[in-house]
Amino acid sequence: MPSSTDRTHHTTATTPADPGAPTPAAPSGTGQGPVWPLTALVVLLGWCLLAWTVFAGAINTAPFFGETASRDRYVESGMVTLTALVPVALLLVLGRLAGSRWGLALLAAPGLLLVPLGLSMLGEGGDPAKSGHGRGVRWEDAFQDLTRLNWVATAVLLVVIAAVAWRRRRRQTAIRANP
Secondary structure (H helix, E strand, O other), rough: OOOOOOOOOOOOOOOOOOOOOOOOOOOOOOOOOOOOOHHHHHHHHHHHHHHHHHHHHHHHOOOHHHHHHHHHHHHHHHHHHHHHHHHHHHHHHHHHOOOOOHHHHHHHHHHHHHHHHHHHHHHOOOOOOOOOOOOOOOHHHHOOHHHHHHHHHHHHHHHHHHHHHHHHHHHHHHHHHHO
């Protein structure tokens, strides 16, 4: 008959290395569920943003009815692809904070393709017959009409990341306070 001070496990008759360690029947005490649904959500939201960005840039510069797009349209399309990098990077940070790892590569790899696409569009001259043919890229081009969704998504994601970081910090300090 085992005594109350006996540390042997009743089902396996072995002594656990750490008395506070979880038993095989008990979960690992993290209190978190699986990470893959959040990874899938982050990647899906990122893909939607990438799809909208590419389609908006392509339609903005498409040669409808034989018309060549102006330099202003190429600059706006290039800036929408480059400013989409900010919310994509924030989605990757959010996924990493939530515990995602390799699944985020499904968003990071296509996100990196925005750089050459945006730089290519910024390098286009546009129709020489239209005004602004030789103009350079200006700071205010990053805040044109097509880029507004990217900036709204950036603001929302910054708030969400701050909330997740605050929640994680609060949970960690609670764990340290109650060992």
